Amino acid sequence: MIYSIISPEERCQICGKRKAEFLCDMPKAKTKMLHIKNSDGTTDYKNSFKIYMRTCDKKICDKCAVDLGNDIHFCKNCMNNILKKRGIK
Numbered sequence: 001m002i003y004s005i006i007s008p009e010e011r012c013q014i015c016g017k018r019k020a021e022f023l024c025d026m027p028k029a030k031t032k033m034l035h036i037k038n039s040d041g042t043t044d045y046k047n048s049f050k051i052y053m054r055t056c057d058k059k060i061c062d063k064c065a066v067d068l069g070n071d072i073h074f075c076k077n078c079m080n081n082i083l084k085k086r087g088i089k
Contacts, residue, residue, distance in 0.1 A: 006018070006019050010059075012063075012064050013059045013075070014058070014060055014064035014076055014077065015061060017061075018063060018064075020061055021060070021061055021062050021065070022059075022073040023056075023057045023058065023073075024055065024056035024058040024073065024075040025055050025068075026055055026056040026078035027054070028054050028055060028056055030052070031051070031052055031053075031054050032052075033049065033051075033052060034049065035048050036048045056074075056078055058075045058077070058078075060075045060076075
């Protein structure tokens, strides 16, 4: 059997063993972008002052990801937090 070496940057942040394939999509906070600057230094008013959703973004492998469908994946830690808040488990 041939094993490949996975760099620390590519490893799953839950198990630390396998290659991460997804980022956790669990919403964490809303953030408002203020002035976005263009490369020439002018302000991009079209994309400024929009509200964006920040997500957990932990790197997770296929085995540590909870697949919710529609290409949405949560890490096990976020899923456990949801279940605890709901009184499940």
